[in-house]
Amino acid sequence: MAEEGPKDDVVLEVRDLAKSYPVRSGVVLKRTVGQVQAVDGVSLTLRRGRTLGLVGESGSGKSTLARVLVGIEKPTRGTVLVDGEDVSTMSRAARRELRRSVQMVFQDPYTSLNPRMSVGDIVAEPFRIHPDAVPAGGRRQAVAELLELVGLDPDHVNRYPHQFSGGQRQRIGIARALAVKPRVLVCDEPVSALDVSVQGQVINLLADLQDELGLSYLFIAHDLAVVRHIADEVAVMYLGRVVEQGVDRDVYDASGHPYTRALLSAVPVPDPAAQADDEVLLLDGDPPSPADPPSGCRFHTRCWLARQLASGTGPEAADAVETDGGPRVPRRCATDDPVLVPLGRHDAHAAACHFVGAATAVSAARRPDPATVPDPATVPDPRGS
Amino acid sequence: MEIEIQAGTEAGVPAPETAQERTVGTTLLEVSDLAVEFRTDDGTVRAVDGLSYRVEAGRTLALVGESGCGKSVSSLAVMGLLPATAHVVAGQVRYRGDDLLAMPRTRHRAHCGRHVAMVFQDALAALNPVHTVGYQLTESLRARAGMSRRESRRRAVELLDLVKVPNAAQRIDEYPHQFSGGMRQRVMIASALAMDPDVLIADEPTTALDVTVQAQVMRLLAEIQAERQMGLVLITHDLGVVAGVADDVTVMYAGRAVERSAVRDLYAAPAHPYTRSLLRSVPRLGTRDDGHDDAHDGARRGRLPVVPGRPPSPGHVPSGCPFHPRCDMARDVCATDRPPLAEVAAGRSSACHFADELLGGDRG
Structure with a gap:
């Protein structure tokens, strides 16, 4: 740390x-294959x-x-x-x-x-x-x-x-x-x-x-x-690596990694109104096998931010690449393995994402201030029934 | 029989044509005054005691309670799957008006396999490890729908596609x-949907899963329910999970329903102290009501609000209101008189002597 x-x-x-x-294979003579x-x-x-x-x-x-x-x-x-x-x-x-x-x-x-x-x-x-x-x-x-x-x-x-x-x-x-x-x-x-x-x-x-x-x-x-x-402190792991760590407030309220953000949005909120407001950043499928982790950033095959950036209008979109079978993502995500970089607020807060800035901005915009959450009575029924 | 996804999730849009039409609001399944007893070494024990609920087309009912409250046993009774030591001692289970419990057991089971399907909590235990997923899906299609091998296989792939198992055509042989x-839980859902049931009962479908996968499975269930205008019964102990998907909630305690409310009313102001305790004990992300503002000051965080004690086991249900030993509102009358489930506000019922006080107090 x-x-x-x-x-x-x-x-x-x-x-x-x-x-x-x-990983061994073979019935009698076990060979290590990976x-x-x-x-x-x-x-x-x-x-x-x-x-x-x-x-x-x-x-x-x-x-x-x-x-x-x-x-x-x-x-x-x-x-x-x-x-x-x-x-x-x-x-x-x-x-x-x-x-x-x-x-x-x-x-x-x-x-x-x-x-x-x-x-x-x-x-x-x-x-x-x-x-x-x-x-x-x-x-x-x-x-x-x-x-x-x-x-x-x-x-x-x-x-x-x-x-x-x-x-x-x-x-x-x-x-x-x-x-x-x-x-x-x-x-x-x-x-x-x-x-x-x-x-x-x-x-x-x-x-x-x-x-x-x-x-x-x-x-x-x-x-x-x-x-x-x-x-007091939280470390978020993905496929054998720590992708984000820091004091709990930084990690929860100013997540620097899109995976942390997605994990947080998957937590069920015991409040029908809040669930309607908070769009769930659904992670598709299961994590890839740790026996054969994806190249570059290990999270890129499921990353909502990488997909967003690749389909946007920024320089990342122009340089986006198709991964085999996966979504289009910025080239860096598919080729370079990001390291944990400190994020300004506290020394201990660090995230391993090439686009930490973009991830943090989304986190800040998404996390509603509890004081400004609208009164349930005035919110239209999300189910439309 | 068809499997194509049909649009039309809004009320009033005709439901897809199936064996029988499903119009939103049609009562599909009605459980009334159900009571189930178990034979044990210590005599008979009542696990479900006078439970009533109604499942309508296009709506989702959450049956919420902790271990031993009777929520799973009541569903097994509905399905005709009670273990040999248990039997229904009172009540009716009506499917589109026909009392399933009055039928011979074989007909009851046949009805359930076709029109009322169930997804169990432990998908690994529910699947046979020595057969492929495809075999297990096609087996029921061949047996129940009389499909040929090829036809049933095509249908099984469709079902796996429907529950979003990637590469269904390959994975069917795994x-x-x-x-x-x-993915196993998706297979179980596919299997339950095989006969295009009217009602799907999902017993803790996501309890063993990661939060991310839980969100996926809950979303899938909600989508399928809306697309087919099924009646969905979600059995869970976690009020957080059902907030976004349920229309109505029945809270169970010690074999009885203690509160029945529309989901919004319940979360806005619970009408039973047990519901309130359950809601309070769900750990929340956004709020830290402990004044733990500076993580570096070494101050200890506050404690989670908890319900003291634990749910009673069937056979050791306290007198009067079964919740009274754990209730912070309990008074003398609670230990002696059992409060009936009574209407306390429009469309809301509560089995608490002081429900009015609870609702008034929370509003003020």
Whole structure:
């Protein structure tokens, strides 16, 4: 990230991180026929007591990044620094010690808890891996405190996961992650499997825990509205790359990347009037395969801005090219890979688009000031019925 | 039978000629006082308790509620697809006047396959992994419409085109695992549309999908609904999703309808405290009512407004108004008397003792 904070402020940093998986074919003799670049050169910084939101569609590499950060996967390239120390160069013992400080909360509270283990055993399981993390009062005491902390009844320690609702199971998952007193929680879509009214409870719990324990969160979600509520900074990923990052206000209200703008416009607004006003910048189809990413800007095959520019009257239109099967886009979009460039307002706000200026202008024009949103009663019915 | 898209989304424009004409406003499906019980180890449990709704041609009804509120069970009852442990204990389901529940089960199912179709939440589970997408689409066309192999294949490609699966003629020979989540859901919609149904019931069609794909699928459903003047029932827990597509909303809680309103009225001023809580707990993009103006000041953001507790499971429904333990307006009467679903304003019903207060308070 462009911004240079005081070094001791940063708890987790990744530099130019990449993770690729081989694509094999053949029945008996497996040959490697290609590489899927799940994460391709990502740099992020997470500060103490802060929340970094990571958003993107399925296949953008956000879950792979999470798995690398907690040590489930080894990176192909790049470094992960915890408290400024490179995880890959330290001794096994030191690494294990450090791994304690980065724990994970999983997406699906139904499959991430072993149905044959009691809640007490589930929450105490991290102590088996990190025996030195057991507090002085002993495991039983620690488990009771953890359950209390996440708002569950400590008397339910002998119950099994199926006796709990989805929201309660996610609380169990959070208690388990907190058992070894981590400093960083990597939360991979922690609320997307929950009912709306329960989502809020879990998000509020995470916010309370952050205040109480000074935790830092990497909060992964495809729901930008949820991320806005909890994140201080946001990074938007597309096909393994970060395409935009910055403090939440910059990213949400002055998006510099057309992909961010499109993601935002896809969020359902619980207000029929607002939905009629806000034209949806629909993204066509699915993201391309990370095994064969598009040339130039990876987003150009689905980019509404590139299409707009190519069909406009500016110099970009004259120079537009036809991509195979795709839409006409400005030549640069199809040939040059854009890098993250800082966008004036705050140092930390950066976007990887050749036409950042045009994208930001559209964002500014589109985002209505909440104060000037017209009264629903005076707006004609958008459905015309 | 035809599959061509016909224009005419405005009221008054004749609907495309199909098996029976669909004129906007015609009641296609009417559910009245439906009650469904499950047999469990702890005795019988009522999952749906006196639910009524009406689906009209050219209109979209959203059935909104959280896990266990009975919204999915009620649709399974409509379709005649209840599991063996469940049965309808009361009520009627009328399709164009005929009570489906009074028919023999086989006729009920046949009626539903043809005129009332359903799209399920989990498209991967609903598709058979060992058969191609084309086989699964043509199977029903051959069985139900008696089409030949070639004819059914041509029709299946048309259906995939209709739901905007790119390269439909090639992709028809692929297997479900070769499709993305959004594309699978499109295949399910195509399959449901195969017999050109009058009513389409979509049970959480976008819950497992990314926001971008969700927007695509919702738009597709709305387009198809408008083009064919179908009646569409959208079952969801997310009030955000239905704001742009539904005409009417029925909010369910603990097996009962607690509010019934036109979409605009509901969002402008909910007539039931549960609806209000649901609306408040949808995280919103534009508003940050937490005074979190400067991201660098280290100030903590405010908390999301939440409904305390969780929805009751069937069999453990509280006395009186089932929502009273979670309601911030609850008074003594709420714990003892069950409020009926009653009209509280023109075209609006609410099952709350204090609906007038709620509507008055929100307006003032």
